[in-house]
Amino acid sequence: MKFLRNQLDKVKHNFEKGGKLEKYYYAYEAFETFLFAPNTTTHGKGVHVRDAIDLKRLMMTVILAMVPCLLFGTWNIGHQHFLALGQTGTFGEKILLGLGQVVPLIIVSYGVGLGIEFVFAIMRKHPVNEGYLVTGMLIPLVMPPDIPLWQVAVATAFAVVIGKEAFGGTGMNVVNIALTARAFLYFAYPSQISGEVWTLLGEGAKTVQGYSGATPLAVAAASTGNVMNDFAQFGSGWAEGIYSLNNLFLGIRPGSVGETSTLMCLVGAAILIITGVGSGRIIVSVFAGAYAMGLLLNVIGGNPFMEMPAHYHLVIGGLAFGAVFMATDPVTATHTGTGKWIYGFLIGVFTVLIRVFNPAYPEGIMLAILLMNVFAPLIDYFVLNANKNRRLKRATV
């Protein structure tokens, strides 16, 4: 440690004011603070002690919460691959295959995103913010397993530059950055991110007889009779019971890398809530909103998807993942406590509405969160106004 510190101190003067590499100071600072927590002390007036938490640790906690989803997703890629091909693979083979897809995704996402962050930090002379550590992990988790890497790179660049830096950088963005990347792909390269792209098959692979790569959402949307029956029959001959409620909850099904398992998302939610890093209010209210809307549609009836039992909405698609990791983004969510209930609930409601009534795109959570990101300031505005009015009322009584 001493050696590292000495090496850092040796080169530090080059980056400080007047040094020959002065303009790269913030790049140096990012590395230095990664290795060593800084030696700065509090000011002479104000608080003299500070909480042990910093932004890096906060972000690391979120990443930690995503690890269960990541690990499960890695295995699931392999598992779905062998299922589709009608082969049996060992646990190791499945993991290996999954890693082969996931690791490049993560490298590209972090490489491109952090590269842009550093460039902007140097250009604008501000510190490299740690927010991207989370975004960089979220992006791979919401991608289909066999997405071309160049598309991930383009989407990441778009999201960071247009979604974040154009608005002024970390803390200023209006919409969630990882979802911006995902939405960009959806609108720019629809063929690679919709339809039956959710299982990694491999070049020229021959799928097992009766195979279909349709996701539960696609099955539900296409249903003409009873969604429950369609779910029960799906996979017969090659993957019995793949869309049973149990299996859907566990997440052993095709989908984006990290989104399939409701169970793993709930583990992540538990980590976020126990550590106090993520907002439990948002997570709970997204589920509540989706469930309530599902129930309402059950009552109205009209088509098979509307009649699908409401609790199925909670385990299909990316609702759980979106609720736990995307909706809770502190920058783009509402900032007031009351606002969080409203914000989350509406995300749930819109997710189900979009799923059921939008024929073009079966998954609703992405669009619902992006929509509510835009409305979050408005919700806060009303909550704050209520606070101001209470104060005014008190003054006039």
Add this chain to the structure above:
Amino acid sequence: MGKFVRLSKGFDIKLKGKPSAQVFDLEMPDTVSVKPTDFQGLYMPKVLVNQGDTVQAGTPLFHDKQFTDISFTSPVSGEVVEVVRGEKRKLLEIRILADRKTEHKAFRKVSVSDLSTLPVSELRSQMLESGVWTQLIQRPFGIIADPNVKPKAIHISAFDSSPCAPDYSILFKGQDHFFQAGVDVLKRFTEGTIHINTISTLEISTLFSQVKGAQVNKFHGKHPAGCVGVQIHHLDAINKGEIVWTINPAGVIQIGKLFLNGVYDATKIVALTGPEVKNPQYYRTVQGASVKKLLAGNLNSDHCRVISGNVLTGTQIGKEGHLGYFDHQVTVLTEGDYYEFLGWILPTVNKLSFSRAFGLLSFLNPSKEYKLDTNTHGEERSFVQSGVFEKVTPMDIYPVHLLKAIMANDVDEMEALGIYEVIEEDLALCEFVDVSKHNVQEILRDGLEMMRTS
């Protein structure tokens, strides 16, 4: 009938070095200092004495050009040895070489029964002249009370909830008589209520429980429950255009002594606290005293920071500095100017955190006391709204939005969001818990000054 207020939000910083109950009589310090910087909102202090002058306890040293009535007086008798000025000749300190035995300037002595019959104007002029007036703080803004205004109410916080805080039952032991007299005097200045706000978890000293002519309220909760701003918010919140006074019990007692004894008595008991102090305990000394004798032989290490006040709102004064006017506590911490390898991620049980984020395990052991230092534990970053400010602000106020309004210089928004109800100490915990390490109190003071002068 007093109110009972339960506060669920807040955080107690468990700092090592709580004072033990002994009180030690310290001999008279060499120098005593009066610092205009201890007071908010002074326009331009004008020095009234010259170097070499001899003064008595109660002799005016300076006054503000805007309010020449309000005297800032010497706490001890002695010789003016130095007038310390800073940039642009800004007055920083007036230092007095203290006599062994204090000579008091004589003020009019009054019997208890006269306190309620003397004209208010006479009470006021004696308070202004003697220097006790500066104990009265006006909200909004936390400035010295305007003598020409009648406050809506007067609030006295009867406990201190900040880290390693002194116990008021020790500080003010045996002063019941003077406290009552002080309350009687204050009663004359307002038609509203005098609130005495106590804590439910401790036995209330008779000083507060037996007092007549005031409403005794009880608070239950963690810091900042002891901050008078938080208390006012829950008892009788400040609205636009209203003026409320606050005063520490020490000030009330000083007022009582001024009238009953006819002297400006600036002696006080301070608690010497913090992890770097060998024997944290109480000392009897005098307002503005040099801390040199207080600290002599009492520090664990040399590499430390001496703070007049508590670790949330205090001022760094150095090992030979002087006590702040309003402070009853000196805290000594280790300077935290060290690098820590991977300090941002390694799990630890030795660092205190309000958060339970990865590796911060202090929540597992809530009663442990920590040896905190002045390290910032991280670097300043963009503002990220983690929702944590709200969890340590037990008021119907949105601190993040208020701070943003201040940064945007939006005066109307600041007013609407309740800036009149807070001063620095009320939001000090926000600064402590801030993930992005911003100087919340400094921002708030900028906003308050902006409001006050606009």
